[in-house]
Amino acid sequence: MEKDVLFKKRMTELSKKAYYRGILTFSDFLDLNEQTMLQSLSLKDTGVSVKLWGGYETAERQMAAFVPDAFCCEEDYPLSCLRIQPLNRKFSDKLTHRDYLGAILNLGIDRSKIGDILMEAESACVFCHTSMCDFLIEEICRIRHTSVKAERITEITDFPVPRREELSGTVASPRLDSIIALAFGTSRSSMLPFIEGGKVFVNGRNVVSNGYALKDGDIISVRGKGKFQFGTVTNKTKKDRYHVVLYKYC
Known part of the structure; x- marks a missing residue:
């Protein structure tokens, strides 16, 4: 609880700094729990808006930009x-x-300085705080028994986006427990501990109700399992089951 209080205090301080100085302020990378706490803060009437970005549209770990209402320039995260x-x-x-991730953190880098890591066929793309960029290029030279090199992607337009694979199937109801069970090829009962344990997030917000009704386009993250997007219900079968389409992030 003390950690949560300190986090909220820090976010409030960044908001006040942005307002009183008329400048952009930024947080480090926030996990889904921290994003939920940030969204719970009453910052609407402070003259500052909050915008999140993690390098691509559906990033899980994101930085918060505190933007004064009068600020008219683009946010440069x-x-x-x-x-x-x-x-x-x-x-x-x-x-x-x-x-x-282990090799990076073993260098003594705080987790809050590292964003998402997107896996490619024979490499990985790591989003990080710009202050860590040169250090990582210099120091990350070996992972397990493999010698590696790190290179900066200089153009934002060249930033990677996650790969997705389409999944489809039928469920008794398009509610949260049924859908995540389908997404990860398991039973509804086995997913209940994840939901009740606060490990399931819909569009960055923690959801603890197994009966939560999903909407088309919702992004669902399950800690320890992965992430997917709920596509849509395509039709209802003769046995009164719902045929749904999902997009699982690889």
Whole structure:
């Protein structure tokens, strides 16, 4: 609880600084819990709006920009993207998201300075605070037994976006527990601990009701499982089941 209080105090201070100085202020990368807490703060009448960005539209970890109402310039987030890839792909290990993140954090970098990590076929793209960019390029040279190099992606238009695969199936009802069970190929009962344990987020907001009704286009994140977008209900079967389409992020 003390950690949550300190976080809210910090966000309020950034908001006040933006308002009184008439400048943009930015947070570090916020996880989904922190984004939910930020959205719960009463900042609407402070003369400051909050905008979130993590390098691409559906990023899970995002920075908050506190923008004074009179500010008319585009937000320039202190965010960079690095591509980390093996020096010799023929002899490289099969590296996972956990491998890349672990190697970065082992350098002593705080998790709040690192955004999403998007996996590619033989490399990974890491969103990070711009202040960490040169350090990572210099220091990240080995992951497990694989020698790697990091290069900065200089053009925002070249930033990666996550790959998605389409899934479809039938559910008894288009409610949260049924849909996430379909998305991750498991039972509704096995997903209940995730929902009740506060590990499920819809559009960045924590949802603890298994009967929550999803809307077309909702982004659902389940900690420890992954992320997907709810497409739509296409039709109802003769057995009164709902045929739905989902888009699972790879």
